[in-house]
Amino acid sequence: DAGVIQSPRHEVTEMGQEVTLRCKPISGHDYLFWYRQTMMRGLELLIYFNNNVPIDDSGMPEDRFSAKMPNASFSTLKIQPSEPRDSAVYFCASRAGTGTSTDTQYFGPGTRLTVL
């Protein structure tokens, strides 16, 4: 199994530009999570999906952030327009949907975003 795949691994962009981060979860996993990691705020859950449906987006910082999951094997996190304070490492994670929250979340390698 290839694990959770994220692309790109690094993204450098200028303030005001649109940024799209991509994630392919582990095949067969029903849950997909997007996290953001910064030195100041640690690891924050932004949004998560179950069976492609957004369940909780209360962690999305503002309207500039949006996430979609058009099918079971692909999700995007979009920032438009981007700002320097969005600079962080963004992780995607997936989990099987066996009905218990003790199932392990498997993390991707992350996308390091730098907004100049």
Next chain:
Amino acid sequence: AQSVTQLGSHVSVSEGALVLLRCNYSSSVPPYLFWYVQYPNQGLQLLLKYTSAATLVKGINGFEAEFKKSETSFHLTKPSAHMSDAAEYFCAVTPNTDKLIFGTGTRLQVFP
């Protein structure tokens, strides 16, 4: 609200010494608890998890953790540190929901 507190943002040990990383939780319901490790420039990887079975949980790479309800703790230990253990360690709790609530992390340094 459920939360975890990791005491000590940095811990330094000598190679071969005991590793002890502290985690205390707050939960109004019986929690499920996890320890994850993050190596530089990588994602998080599960070390071990407590799911209300045995209170002493053994994980990968020689790590273990003991759930102590009376102390609301889930400290991570390893008898003998190795240089390859240098990483950041995160404690997390899930109060029977889909979400994981992470602590702020503890960076472990191992000196030769």
